[in-house]
Amino acid sequence: MKQYIEELLKNVCMQCMEQGLLRQESLPAFVVEAPRNKEHGDLATNLAMMLAKTERRPPRQIAQMLVDRLHGASPHVEKIEIAGAGFINFFLKHEAWHDVLHDIATAGDRFGSSQEGGGRRIIVEFVSANPTGPLHIGHGRGAALGDALARILSFVGYDVVREYYINDVGNQMQNLGKSLYLRYLQELGQQVDFPEGLYRGEYMVAIARDLVQQKGRGIMELPEHDAMRFCTTYAAEVILADIKHDLELFGVRFDTWFSERTLFDNGHVQELLAHFQETGLVYETEGALWFRTTQFGDEKDRVVVKEDGTTTYFASDIAYHKQKFDRGFVQAIDIWGADHHGYVPRLTAVLKALGYPENALHVILVQMVNLLRDGIPVAMSTRSGEFVTLRQVIEEVGTDAARFMFLTRRSDAQLDFDLEIAKKQNDENPVYYVQYAHARICSIIGYAAEKGIAPPSASTVSIDLLTEPEERDIIRKLAAFPEVVAGSARACEPHRISVYLMELVGQFHRYYNRYRVVTDDPALSSSRLYLMLGIRQVLRNGLQLLGVSAPEKM
């Protein structure tokens, strides 16, 4: 409907231009949107005000000119008004909205989807936590966001791959192996010093205990180097398996698990470094090899090969991102914790140096999560290993509540996650507000069936009976869903869908309390039931995109 009005306006402007009534040759950026206030019509546009700038004429005068030519131009428009500073408000005929319910019935779980992505290949990389310890709440936020975003992007027609990048080489891996080895020795009764910088979480002790169970003293008898190596691989595997399990509990799926190690095994990092040297993108100083990132917008040059000859994480990351594009993705979306934000300019710089387009990489930074219990911060110290894991949070509050909590807020603002609130199964917790509406509708449909009223279909229903203003408002809201999804995809902001669902559900609950769906009038009941089906479908589709369940009973 919105596009329809836009077309209408464009045509009228063209007319005016041809007749020399408008000076400009192209249209200014204008919007057609549903006004907040119903008195301002179903749809409104600021077109006249935008034109006023360049036309140097009063907006209302321009509006009048346009409106004169709009009258009778469309069978769907009831009336048109000029209001305020020069808004043009459209009041649509009731029937104009009816098609929406048919559209929903026809499209079903595809309602709201589109072909906007045109099958273009996008890779969404998220979580990518080092396999050195369990996931915590912050990873959960990134996981929820990445997963929802991937769902949304595929819904609007992109070919999306979800990837987890595993940092399985480097110092932290050495430290992991050492940590396990020492814990293992301790388990076997040896007195060992546990140096700073190692992973001293309880989970390592548990892994060591298992290791003893499986291998007894076997590892201890190996040469230390081999033992350490074994421990590294063993610990990483166990922890990664654990991470996978947590993510599964959290409803998060990955298509590919990309190992950093393979970048070395396949020679990608080495090749890339050689290439950089040939092209003069790197230089040597102070014993290290530096990339000229400053030439591409970064504030400092960055080390790719350290003084000791080993490569930095940055070097791997360059190779990794090049890999992404080599694999045919036209865009890479990375979801990072905000503490890595300083890293964006250098990676962008390198990709620029390699000749990739500006928007090839889109980094989304998710801000920190403060975990609270009853308003009091829960201590989260990684060093001591005393932290609340994502698993614990899921077990305590549930996947749906946790995901919804993350996905109701913008990612670029810090978030207070209060366990007690998330756990409450009441109206303090918006996820239940939304789910309850779904369950309620299911219940209504069940009740109707008991009364012998079958779910209506497009051919049997008489939508004309939906004459209440609330019904019309709900239909209008349903009509907006595809637009919300598209906007959410474009902005990479899943929370827009949550906010929309809460608004829709608010309208539904109000309607439910005021009107009965199943009445003595079969035709009316049937048409209201049709409306219910529409709401339920949109709720399902929306919740599906968020990865939150839509329970039939609560």
Next chain:
RNA sequence: GCGCCUGUAGCUCAGCCGGAUAGAGCAACGGCCUUCUAAGCCGUGGGUCGGGGGUUCGAAUCCCUCCAGGCGCGCCA
């Protein structure tokens, strides 16, 4: 010191590609269950949109500046 993010009701947050009287939930107070789920609904109160300046017909939204909080700042990842 420099950079990124944030500052909206008592609390948690939407709204931010400029648009019409600034929204929701919670908390507070008062109502609504013999009929489709009260995890719901209705009503009341609650705001210098961090402060100041600027651009504009119009600013919570854009620009500058200051203040406050968080995060980061050459060979850790």
